[in-house]
Amino acid sequence: MPTTAHATASATASAFADATASDSALRRFLHGLPGVDAVGLEARAAALGTRSIKTTAKAYAIDLAISMIDLTTLEGADTPGKVRALGAKAVHPDPSDRTTPRTAAVCVYPDMVATAKEAVAGSGVKVASVATAFPAGRAALDVKLADVRDAVAAGADEIDMVIDRGAFLAGRYLKVYDEIRAVKEASGTARLKVIFETGELSTYDNIRRASWLGMMAGADFIKTSTGKVGVNATPANTLLMLEAVRDFKQQTGVQIGVKPAGGIRTSKDAVKFLVLVNETAGADWLDNHWFRFGASSLLNDLLMQRQKLATGRYSGPDYVTVD
Amino acid sequence: MADKTETLNNPFEYAPAPESRSVVDIAPSYGLFIDGEFTEAADGKVFKTVSPATEEVLSEVAQAGAADVDRAVKAARKAFVKWSALPGAERAKYLFRIARIIQERSRELAVLETLDNGKPIKETRDADLPLVAAHFFYYAGWADKLDHAGYGANPQPLGVAGQVIPWNFPLLMLAWKIAPALATGNTVVLKPAETTPLSALFFADICRQAGLPKGVVNILPGYGDTGAAIVAHDDVNKVAFTGSTAVGKEIARTVAGTDKKLTLELGGKGANIVFDDAPIDQAVEGIVSGIFFNQGQVCCAGSRLLVQESVQDELLDSLKRRLGTLRLGDPLDKNTDIGAINSAEQLARITALAETGEAEGAERWSAPCELPTSGYWFAPTLFTNVTQAHTVARDEIFGPVLSVLTFRTPEEAVAKANNSQYGLSAGIWTEKGSRILAVADRLRAGVVWANTFNKFDPTSPFGGYKESGFGREGGRHGLEAYLDV
Missing domain, CATH: 3.40.309.10 (Aldehyde Dehydrogenase; Chain A, domain 2)
Known part of the structure; x- marks a missing residue:
């Protein structure tokens, strides 16, 4: 897989060689993408939100959602103890029911990667690390790259980088592109998630442009947000990014993952996102290799819903574990 | 299409999520609604209405003939005297009440409409019913403000409105016809389409529930001949029709040379x-x-x-x-x-x-x-x-x-x-x-x-150019069709 991933990344880069030849060429390419009508996009996301997912479909969706969680702690107050607890939870989300799927990954700061790695060792749960001066990304490139190399050296399986929103909003797309390429290089075999901080990009046109920019530069995943600003993942911005990966695959044959992060707290919300995936990108993305939720409190709500489906009764917050 | 072969490959197969039929109680038979009462047709004729999704017979409905049309128009004429003399604010109260009852019964009406028409519950629930209620609320608001509608001081209603509506949005088309007619002080005789009579008959029940004076709204299920009898009736002052261009032309020929005011909302090829x-x-x-x-x-x-x-x-x-x-x-x-x-x-x-x-x-x-x-x-x-x-x-x-x-x-x-x-x-x-x-x-x-x-x-006027018809429904413009201006 790693070598193939690299081969496809460079194939993608050469496919867009003309578009990325200069700042102005890249600008022309990105501004030539079809515009997004905000009202229509939000209406479509809302309409898909009315799908009624019941019984067997709900059970499937809940287990799938659990298996797609990047269980996250990104606090200044994170300690080895906290990270070990998170790792244990990722491996056995519901100690009362061992058939519960594991989460996809735990997501931590680079200095916690080694601890996280130990906590999930042998379980198949991946360790993802935010890097590149997360969440603001305001640091020199070599500092960002050192941050990435540090996380990779500690054993991170996945790197969640932030783009330089300042450069993007100033129209310096090539700088953003080059930075993603450099981080991809530094990530080695780790899969790269590129965070746009959609709340700061603000417009849907910008989100579509950023999605293509990230995919052309070699992102393995495109991710909405850091969870650290006012507006994080929404059904509409995730729908738009799902359209982008769908179109990118149709054009290049390369499949890219999507990760909405921040603000998804209830099972009901998670199921709505899975409906978006199913009816936009399609069944190929219904797998934690291609779709993730960046979340923490979501997991307990999913577990309570799962218990309800199994027993017919609502349990309560004391029947699931605090992280 | 999400058919079986595809869902085999897709693990995320949506389980059936049917809306419950038990929220609506469809009687085995319905009469005509004339002068505030449900009655049989004079000649005793009935027809069946089926669910187009299953061909199951939903109910048997009285079929209005010429004698019934005459009785309904007379009832509407009689009711017109008091109804048109009511202050606008009083008429508004009835319309607001109807709008609220529609909202309260919207789930029942949505299921009914879906059964009788065949359209998805998603649409009756999220489009038809909210628009029906909104239409009554909107025209209720106009009833006491007609002086300010741009047709001069104290514009007068026309009298009895004969209205013939199609089967594609049965209750919504009823709302488009009845709400402005009542707000302006007219009384109505309305024929729902023969394939979708039920929601209009439930609306008749809502009129009773709202205490609407007898004869203000009369509902006559039937086929084309019933509609033709309404349109041709001498004591009808206003004809409003939504349906095919062919029938619209026939109606235009029927009312030509009379002083009936006519609006037609016909076909399209958008x-x-x-x-x-x-x-x-x-x-x-x-x-x-x-x-x-x-x-x-x-x-x-x-x-x-x-x-x-x-x-x-x-x-x-x-x-x-x-x-x-x-x-x-x-x-x-x-x-x-x-x-x-x-x-x-x-x-x-x-x-x-x-x-x-x-x-x-x-x-x-x-x-x-x-x-x-x-x-x-x-x-x-x-x-x-x-x-x-x-x-x-x-x-x-x-x-x-x-x-x-x-x-x-x-x-x-x-x-x-x-x-x-x-x-x-x-x-x-x-x-x-x-x-x-x-x-x-x-x-x-x-x-x-x-x-x-x-x-x-x-709030937005709707209507056609060319063979799509004439006259506007909705908005301030929609008042004109029911006023003597």
């Missing part, structure tokens, strides 16, 4: 124009809702897609992929996108026109789709390689059939869009605001949507 700088994903959604909303049985449907030739392939690929995700089936299932065709007769008409399209050389395409074995069903269908000369580009199909034509320049788009006997609706898709304004200005259509389609609001 052009949905997609420019190369359109927001493609949203345009695809707009095309889908433009022609597949209510199985395309919408007079203002965007049944002609005019796409700029340079983006045709890209757009059609996206559109076909999208049609593959539409879910056709049980209209009561909350996840159903496409329901049943309203009647065997309509299905035959759609089928025949689609066959004509093929025979004339247009290329037919449908997503793979399994149709239920009972009931009336037609798979969402596209025709490409269509020109202005094809029947499917000219005739109203009134079904889930989209004809795709291309254009090169805005001038050509406008010329083709206007080259139709109809002029009810049109859509423009472009990210360029100046183009929206320039093109909309030149389209001869009663409603032009920009970067959206099939959006309705009671």
Whole structure:
């Protein structure tokens, strides 16, 4: 897989060689993408939100959602103890029911990667690390790259980088592109998630442009947000990014993952996102290799819903574990 | 289409999510609603109404004849004296009450409408019923403000309004007819379509529940001859009809030479124009809702897609992929996108026109789709390689059939869009605001949507150019049809 991933990344880069030849060429390419009508996009996301997912479909969706969680702690107050607890939870989300799927990954700061790695060792749960001066990304490139190399050296399986929103909003797309390429290089075999901080990009046109920019530069995943600003993942911005990966695959044959992060707290919300995936990108993305939720409190709500489906009764917050 | 072969590969198969039928209690038989009472037809005639999704008989309904029409018009005439003399604020109270009862009973009415019409519960729940209530609320607000509607001081009602409505939006078309008529002080005799009489009869019950004075609203189920008798009745002052252009012409001939005021809302062949700088994903959604909303049985449907030739392939690929995700089936299932065709007769008409399209050389395409074995069903269908000369580009199909034509320049788009006997609706898709304004200005259509389609609001006037009819319904303009001005 790693070598193939690299081969496809460079194939993608050469496919867009003309578009990325200069700042102005890249600008022309990105501004030539079809515009997004905000009202229509939000209406479509809302309409898909009315799908009624019941019984067997709900059970499937809940287990799938659990298996797609990047269980996250990104606090200044994170300690080895906290990270070990998170790792244990990722491996056995519901100690009362061992058939519960594991989460996809735990997501931590680079200095916690080694601890996280130990906590999930042998379980198949991946360790993802935010890097590149997360969440603001305001640091020199070599500092960002050192941050990435540090996380990779500690054993991170996945790197969640932030783009330089300042450069993007100033129209310096090539700088953003080059930075993603450099981080991809530094990530080695780790899969790269590129965070746009959609709340700061603000417009849907910008989100579509950023999605293509990230995919052309070699992102393995495109991710909405850091969870650290006012507006994080929404059904509409995730729908738009799902359209982008769908179109990118149709054009290049390369499949890219999507990760909405921040603000998804209830099972009901998670199921709505899975409906978006199913009816936009399609069944190929219904797998934690291609779709993730960046979340923490979501997991307990999913577990309570799962218990309800199994027993017919609502349990309560004391029947699931605090992280 | 999300059919069985595809769902085998897709692990995320939506389990059935049917809306409960138990919220609605359909009686085995219904009478005519005349002078505040349900009564049998004078000649005792009845007809059956069926669920188009299953062909199950839902109820047996009295069929109004000429004698019943006469009785209903007399009741309406008698009621008119007091009703028209009420202060507007008093009439408004009844309309507000009706609007609130509709909201309270909206789940029941949505299920009823879905059963009798065949359209998906998603649509009756999220479109029909909210719009019905909104229409009554809106015109309730006008009842005491008619002095300020722009028709001079104290504008007068016309008298008895004879109203004939279609089966595609049974309760919504009733609201479009009855709300402005009552707000302005008229009384009504309304005939629902023979395939969808039930929601109008439930509305009769709502009138009783609201304490509406007897005779103000009379409901006469029946066939075309019942409608013809209403239209021809000497003591009817106003005729309002929504339906086919052929019947509209007949009605116009009937009322010619009388002093009856007439409004007609007839057929359409709406052009949905997609420019190369359109927001493609949203345009695809707009095309889908433009022609597949209510199985395309919408007079203002965007049944002609005019796409700029340079983006045709890209757009059609996206559109076909999208049609593959539409879910056709049980209209009561909350996840159903496409329901049943309203009647065997309509299905035959759609089928025949689609066959004509093929025979004339247009290329037919449908997503793979399994149709239920009972009931009336037609798979969402596209025709490409269509020109202005094809029947499917000219005739109203009134079904889930989209004809795709291309254009090169805005001038050509406008010329083709206007080259139709109809002029009810049109859509423009472009990210360029100046183009929206320039093109909309030149389209001869009663409603032009920009970067959206099939959006309705009671405040917005609706009506046609050319053979799509005349007169406006909705908004302040909708008052004129019911006032002596």
